[in-house]
Amino acid sequence: MSAPVFDHSRVTVIFVLGGPGAGKGTQCGLLVKDFNFCHLSAGDLLRVEQNREGSEYGDLIRTCIREGTIVPMEVTIKLLENAMTAAIKEKTGDGWAEGKGRFLIDGFPRKMDQALKFEETVCVSSCVLFFSTTEEVMLGRLLERGKTSGREDDNVESIKKRFRTYKNDTMPVIEHYGSQGKLAEVDSSEDVDVVYKLASSVVEDVFSGKKN
Numbered sequence: 001m002s003a004p005v006f007d008h009s010r011v012t013v014i015f016v017l018g019g020p021g022a023g024k025g026t027q028c029g030l031l032v033k034d035f036n037f038c039h040l041s042a043g044d045l046l047r048v049e050q051n052r053e054g055s056e057y058g059d060l061i062r063t064c065i066r067e068g069t070i071v072p073m074e075v076t077i078k079l080l081e082n083a084m085t086a087a088i089k090e091k092t093g094d095g096w097a098e099g100k101g102r103f104l105i106d107g108f109p110r111k112m113d114q115a116l117k118f119e120e121t122v123c124v125s126s127c128v129l130f131f132s133t134t135e136e137v138m139l140g141r142l143l144e145r146g147k148t149s150g151r152e153d154d155n156v157e158s159i160k161k162r163f164r165t166y167k168n169d170t171m172p173v174i175e176h177y178g179s180q181g182k183l184a185e186v187d188s189s190e191d192v193d194v195v196y197k198l199a200s201s202v203v204e205d206v207f208s209g210k211k212n
């Protein structure tokens with residue numbers, strides 16, 4: 001078996017998980033500013049690929065997103081690997097010298113097969129930052145976001161399907177990383193700045209070697 005593309009002693013990968021609307025993207029945006037991460041949202045990469053002229057996956061991705069199901073892992077893993085390679089070539093500043101890099105991989109892995117394949121072929125993760133809150137909070141946030149997001153899946157019908165996929169496919173991933181001692185759970189029910197204090201202290205622990 002060949003080694004992963006990136007060596008995790010040089011390239012830090014933090015997976016960011018949590019239910020739909022838990023606040024993953026919001027917190028990643030803040031962490032980027034303080035820690036010079038490259039933030040890769042798997043959902044955003046899929047939406048770009050869906051709209052790319054000539055993509056052979058456009059229709060498949062559109063259907064999966066609307067139905068709240070998971071796009072076959074080969075597609076998402078390749079998009080992530082390509083984006084990581086580009087960032088390592090282009091990004092500069094703290095944490096990015098001589099082939100080093102630091103990534104927040106947001107909304108991935110959503111399913112056990114993705115988790116195992118990504119770590120085997122792309123990069124071993126250092127930590128899983130898990131934002132937890134109730135379905136009630138998530139539903140309220142997504143319906144509010146849906147007024148302006150333009151996202152085809154921010155409606156009650158799609159949200160219910162996304163919750164189902166989260167419970168059936170993603171919770172086992174979270175439990176898997178919990179059993180490996182890699183999980184850092186943050187309650188994301190509170191205000192953005194309260195959640196950020198907890199999330200940034202997890203990242204500090206990763207970089208100081210207390211968690212990896």
Ligand SMILES: Nc1ncnc2c1ncn2[C@@H]1O[C@H](COP(=O)(O)OP(=O)(O)OP(=O)(O)O)[C@@H](O)[C@H]1O
Nearest residue numbers: 019020021022023024025026141145190191192195
């Ligand atoms: N702590 C918070 N308190 C109140 N509103 C929040 C909080 N965090 C995020 N939001 C709002 O909730 C909505 C969902 O947040 P965000 O997009 O960060 O979630 P997400 O987990 O990335 O969702 P998805 O997985 O669907 O992409 C956004 O409109 C955001 O502004």
Ligand SMILES: O=c1ccn([C@@H]2O[C@H](COP(=O)(O)O)[C@@H](O)[C@H]2O)c(=O)[nH]1
Nearest residue numbers: 042043064065068069070071107108110
């Ligand atoms: O690894 C992934 C991540 C996402 N998807 C699909 O995209 C949508 C939207 O994801 P967000 O993280 O909410 O932006 C998700 O419901 C899945 O359909 C995926 O297939 N694989």
